[in-house]
Amino acid sequence: MTEFELIEQVFAPLGGARPDVALGIGDDAALLRPPAGELLVACVDTLVAGVHFPPEMRAADIGYRAAAVNLSDLAAMGAQPRWATLALTLPAVRPVWLRQFAQGLRMALAAHEVALVGGDTTRGPLTISLQLLGSVPDGVALTRGGSRVGDAVFVSGSLGDSAAGLSLFGTAAPARSPAAWLTGRFRRPTPRLALGRALRGHASACIDVSDGLLADAGHLAERSAVQLRLWADALPRSTALLGLFDPDTALRWAATGGDDYELCFTVPPASVAVIEGLQRRLSCRLTQIGEVRAGAGVVLYGPDGSQCHWPNSGYRHF
Amino acid sequence: MTEFELIEQVFAPLGGARPDVALGIGDDAALLRPPAGELLVACVDTLVAGVHFPPEMRAADIGYRAAAVNLSDLAAMGAQPRWATLALTLPAVRPVWLRQFAQGLRMALAAHEVALVGGDTTRGPLTISLQLLGSVPDGVALTRGGSRVGDAVFVSGSLGDSAAGLSLFGTAAPARSPAAWLTGRFRRPTPRLALGRALRGHASACIDVSDGLLADAGHLAERSAVQLRLWADALPRSTALLGLFDPDTALRWAATGGDDYELCFTVPPASVAVIEGLQRRLSCRLTQIGEVRAGAGVVLYGPDGSQCHWPNSGYRHF
Known part of the structure; x- marks a missing residue:
């Protein structure tokens, strides 16, 4: 099995089974069905080894945490999470590390029924950038800008x-x-x-x-x-x-x-x-x-x- | 001006003026209006210094290229690009470098009327991960899977x-x-x-x-x-x-x-x-x-x- 096939195999199970995914991992881009009448909610967060977490942190925790900190941004908007894409930069492909990372990521995403629909794996210093997409009915999103005196x-x-x-x-x-x-x-x-x-x-x-x-x-x-x-x-x-x-x-x-x-x-x-x-x-x-x-x-x-x-x-x- | 303010100032002009952006850079997530009846198209690509481009490449070229390689994925799907988010990891904030990077990115995004609607800037080895979102009418997206014998x-x-x-x-x-x-x-x-x-x-x-x-x-x-x-x-x-x-x-x-x-x-x-x-x-x-x-x-x-x-x-x- 090549490293490329390993990566495919490890992340394929994170594709989930959402009916709003028309085309998931494996093409040039994912095709998704946004719910009618709702706004799309998009955010991205990056975790860099040694900056955002100790380099010795367990791979499963890194994967879990990458999803959790992004899901938190959608929570702050009052959004319903739906889909994620992953930009993963790795110094080397270590199968055990990769499987554990994917397992932690999966646990956090699956808890909120988020499907991993695409990504890009590159070589370099360990950096995890996760993009989350969700939705919220028009007019009810929470923002930072609505506080009033007396609240x-x-x-x-x-x-x-x-x-x-x-x-x-x-x-x-x-x-x-x-x-x-x-x-x-x-x-x-x-x-x-x-x-x-x-x-x-x-x-x-x-x-x-x-x-x-x-x-x-x-x-x-x-x-x-x-x-x-x-x-x-x-x-x-x-x-x-x-x-x-x-x-x-x-x-x-x-x-x-x-x-x-x-x-x-x-x-x-x-x-x-x-x-x-x-x-x-x-x-x-x-x-x-x-x-x-x-x-x-x-x-x-x-x-x-x-x-x-x-x-x-x-x-x-x- | 703090480095944080500098980053805000540099990327704010890339927000564009699309009517389908309900809330852009500056909150926990962006709020976007997907066009009715179309599929959402999502992709991500990462460029790592020394892996995907020579470390000495000009900042404006790095910014341009980061957008172009991602736009190419949407092109391959037959999609109309709309919005981007940027995960930028930098070893240090160098104002001149950052302005030139943003200028190159802006040129490539503006050529296709793409609005930068969010992102995350972190400290670490130079890594640029851009996420692009676009749309395509249902049923006409180009995929890798439709070639027939005789084509x-x-x-x-x-x-x-x-x-x-x-x-x-x-x-x-x-x-x-x-x-x-x-x-x-x-x-x-x-x-x-x-x-x-x-x-x-x-x-x-x-x-x-x-x-x-x-x-x-x-x-x-x-x-x-x-x-x-x-x-x-x-x-x-x-x-x-x-x-x-x-x-x-x-x-x-x-x-x-x-x-x-x-x-x-x-x-x-x-x-x-x-x-x-x-x-x-x-x-x-x-x-x-x-x-x-x-x-x-x-x-x-x-x-x-x-x-x-x-x-x-x-x-x-x-």
């Missing part, structure tokens, strides 16, 4: 776990230990797709927390031309994070650690009760962490009413 | 120029010289989009020549479950190629050199006259280079009726 600011799940988990990466952690749970939050983040769709018509703006809460809330504030006032006390922190780290470190990670892939969204006062209902229905913790005011930027208030500052807030791509 | 095999333009041009890369060549023309064919290939669309309803199968004629004709033969018999004498070679290289080298490049980005397609006998008309209308050389027979694979016959063989036919990705 409540919410976030899903807990914050800072992934940054803490990355700091523990490579240390020996017994299965089911808090440390293993935290590294798991880095290795296999949970994209909040059901939540994103449930927020259609309720949230006024939404973003996924990939660069760190303060940085991403800043993008939302900028696009909406408002100020977000956040309360440090309210930032949801997991038992594992609080058990393994001192309160200052835990707060810093919750506020500025990247890779959470939770959703940060704003809600008009009239819809706050809906959010409380959603929390129960989706079994997903949803916490109000602040409010929208007139002004610009993000301000984080400590329990004593003073502003919190960190020298480097949020992940910088360069 | 004629055609190719557009001339073959082998790009491989010859790459071999001359970096040598001093006066402007307008044959050597400069050949390197230009490598640096800025011409995607055959108008031809691809004109072949709808006429070609039985189509592929773009990216890995080399024999390799790509082989893909077409395999998908169509036929044999392609090609005539070495008929392979179109440019005056520049024949003027600078001996006939054996020119033939080898025409048959196996990659990066031509011409279209190789098959046509039922009843449609051959249409192809001759197209040649005039599109001012694009279209040459019959063989015929479709029962069997498998690709056979290239020399002028004396013997089969031509080369040890390595076609570009191997690994």
Whole structure:
């Protein structure tokens, strides 16, 4: 079997069985049937070895994570994911690595019924670029630009776990230990797709927390031309994070650690009760962490009413 | 200006002004309006520095080429290109390089009215992955799978120029010289989009020549479950190629050199006259280079009726 045939064999099972795929992997391009009356939603995210994940990370986790961080972008738009294409750059074809990578990718894509419909495999330093396509009914997509003064600011799940988990990466952690749970939050983040769709018509703006809460809330504030006032006390922190780290470190990670892939969204006062209902229905913790005011930027208030500052807030791509 | 702002500023003008872009660069994902009743066409291609182009290639040429090789995939499907997203991995942000890259990319995209609607910029070894989205009316897309016994095999333009041009890369060549023309064919290939669309309803199968004629004709033969018999004498070679290289080298490049980005397609006998008309209308050389027979694979016959063989036919990705 040539390496080319191996790659075909490894990725063919990720083609899925969606009726909206007219032609999948194997031609010059894929042919897809977008649903009538819906907008197409398109995004791309790249993971570079040594930059976005430790080079020693397991292949299955790399594959899973590549899909999860992209699915998170569609979640933030309130979209239904449908199709993916993969641009995979590899230093060499190692069959075991490739099969495990595909297995992790498949697990994350199959959980949301996404079909891999094409791609390009090239030789070079390990780089994974995944493109996701989804759809959303016209007029209900969530964007970063709709927050209004008086809205409540919410976030899903807990914050800072992934940054803490990355700091523990490579240390020996017994299965089911808090440390293993935290590294798991880095290795296999949970994209909040059901939540994103449930927020259609309720949230006024939404973003996924990939660069760190303060940085991403800043993008939302900028696009909406408002100020977000956040309360440090309210930032949801997991038992594992609080058990393994001192309160200052835990707060810093919750506020500025990247890779959470939770959703940060704003809600008009009239819809706050809906959010409380959603929390129960989706079994997903949803916490109000602040409010929208007139002004610009993000301000984080400590329990004593003073502003919190960190020298480097949020992940910088360069 | 931060590097992040620079990147935004450089790529924003590539957003174009398409009415089918509901939301472009700047949110978690783009929102696009696919045309009613058409299929969506999606492809991705990656260029790695030192693998797909010489590291010293000019930034504007790299940007142009990244778009052109992707547009060529849509041409091979008979599609109308619409939108692009860019996954750009850079070792460092060099403003001049970035502006020139964007300028080259813009030139190639704007020539076909393609809007850049999103992307991801990351730090790492120079890697450009472009995703293109287009559309094609349902039922008329060109695929690799429709060749029938008795069809004629055609190719557009001339073959082998790009491989010859790459071999001359970096040598001093006066402007307008044959050597400069050949390197230009490598640096800025011409995607055959108008031809691809004109072949709808006429070609039985189509592929773009990216890995080399024999390799790509082989893909077409395999998908169509036929044999392609090609005539070495008929392979179109440019005056520049024949003027600078001996006939054996020119033939080898025409048959196996990659990066031509011409279209190789098959046509039922009843449609051959249409192809001759197209040649005039599109001012694009279209040459019959063989015929479709029962069997498998690709056979290239020399002028004396013997089969031509080369040890390595076609570009191997690994």
